[in-house]
Structures are given as C-alpha cells and as structure tokens.
Amino acid sequence: MEIHPTAIVEAGAELADGVSIGPFCTVGANVKLGPNCKLVSHVVVAGHTELGADNTVYPFAMLGGPPQHTAYKGEATRLVIGDRNTIREHATMNIGTVNGGGVTKVGSDGLFMIESHVGHDCTVGDKVILTKQATLGGHCEVGDFVIVGGLAAVHQFTRVGRHAMIGGLAAVVKDVIPYGSVWGNHAHLEGLNLVGLKRRGFSRETINTMRAAYRLLFADEGTFQERLEDTVETYASCPEVVEIIEFIRADGSRPLCLPEREV
Known part of the structure; x- marks a missing residue:
C-alpha cells in the first residue's frame, strides 16, 4: 500500500x-x-x-x-x-x-x-x-458494451440496451434497443450498431439475421404491434432478436427511439 x-x-x-x-x-x-x-x-x-x-x-x-x-x-x-x-x-x-x-x-x-x-x-x-x-x-439503465459518444446526453430514466452505440452530441430522451445505433437532437434510430457487432465477433449469419429482423420490425407497413408479433414469429430462433423484443416489451411506459421517417 x-x-x-x-x-x-x-x-x-x-x-x-x-x-x-x-x-x-x-x-x-x-x-x-x-x-x-x-x-x-x-x-x-x-x-x-x-x-x-x-x-x-x-x-x-x-x-x-x-x-x-x-x-x-x-x-x-x-x-x-x-x-x-x-x-x-x-x-x-x-x-x-x-x-x-x-x-x-x-x-x-x-x-x-x-x-x-x-x-x-x-x-x-x-x-x-x-x-x-x-x-x-x-x-438510467445502460447495458454491457454500450458506447456513448462525446457530448451526448442520456435523459433520466432512459434505458439503453446492450451493444448500442450513441453518436456524439445526441440528445437521447427515448429508450434505445439493444444493438441499436442512434444519433441526432433528439436522437433517432439509425440502424444496428454494425461496427460494434463486427468488432465483438458476431458472425455474418447472425448480423444478417438481425438486419432482416430490424427491417421487418421498423417497416412502414402495418402497426408496430403487428410488426413486433411478426418479428417474434419469424426470428424466434435468434437470441439477439429475442433480446431486442424482450427489451421493448419490458417497459411499455417508456417511449422508444425509432427511425426517422422521410416526409
């Protein structure tokens, strides 16, 4: 000593x-x-x-x-x-x-x-x-392997799932799904944190499955609840997709970071 x-x-x-x-x-x-x-x-x-x-x-x-x-x-x-x-x-x-x-x-x-x-x-x-x-x-609840970029701020009571990436200067006022990538003021979902997934050794097959599930979950067609059920049914064998679904369902009182829609 x-x-x-x-x-x-x-x-x-x-x-x-x-x-x-x-x-x-x-x-x-x-x-x-x-x-x-x-x-x-x-x-x-x-x-x-x-x-x-x-x-x-x-x-x-x-x-x-x-x-x-x-x-x-x-x-x-x-x-x-x-x-x-x-x-x-x-x-x-x-x-x-x-x-x-x-x-x-x-x-x-x-x-x-x-x-x-x-x-x-x-x-x-x-x-x-x-x-x-x-x-x-x-x-705030921040999962394993999360990266929060410079000057970014996560609002009180917000959840950030495992392996998510928050870009610099982002103002995060809504929950961020596991493996998601968000940025902006206020932050919106840009996609999956593909760079982080590759760095941490996720297989190409797993990443491709997650990308397909992401496209289904955040598509324009149908209601979000319908797409949620479709994603569960289609990708129930992928633990990472199941983790995203469970994260979303765990706290229905919190708003979720969603992709920015084109006007």
Missing part, C-alpha cells in the same frame, strides 16, 4: 492490499478501495463508495458525491463500482437516492473519459465507454 504524505485518508476508510493513493487525494471515512486500486492525484472519493479491484482514477475525478437532486437530504446512499475501470480526469459519479433504490451501480472493465458523468441511481453494465463529456441522467 502506498499513500502519499499529502493525501488525506479519513479514519474508517477500508484499503485493500496494493492500493496506491497519490498526491492531494481525499478518501472519506465510508469508502472501500479494493485490491490494487490507484488514485493518481487530486482524486476525491467520498460518501458510501466502494471500488472493486484494479481501478485507476485520474486527477480531479469525484466519486461518491451527493446526488444532484433537490430531494436528497444527506441519506447514507451508495455508489458501487466494479473492477478494472479507467476513470479519467474530472469524471463524476454520484451516490443514489432513497427513492431511486439507494445505490448507483457501475460494472467492470469500463472507460469513463474526461468530464463524463454517471448520475444518481444509474445502473451501468460492463465494458461501457462514456467518451468526453458524455452524461447519464439519474436512474
């Missing part, structure tokens, strides 16, 4: 083996740092915050700050971060709120670039990338 003489580690903080705390860092009394975590310098970890193993946090990041919510009254809510994340300069992640479940959860193997933000009560999956100044509002 290495703690720089200028760092402040409050009594009660739990530090595992191999932790490195650099110059001018502040670690609160209710913080838990897992094995081999590294705070480079000028990092603040506050509140009831827990980091797993092998996380690296860069200067001026703030983890475990209070929710940016007027209803928060100082309750002992939490921020829980997994393993092997890279959290770059000025990134912020807030603890949860009582009404939102009390915990903000961030998975493992993520990259959170400069000035990115994870709001209160968010649930963020594994291998997620938030690029420069990407923002998640409170209560």
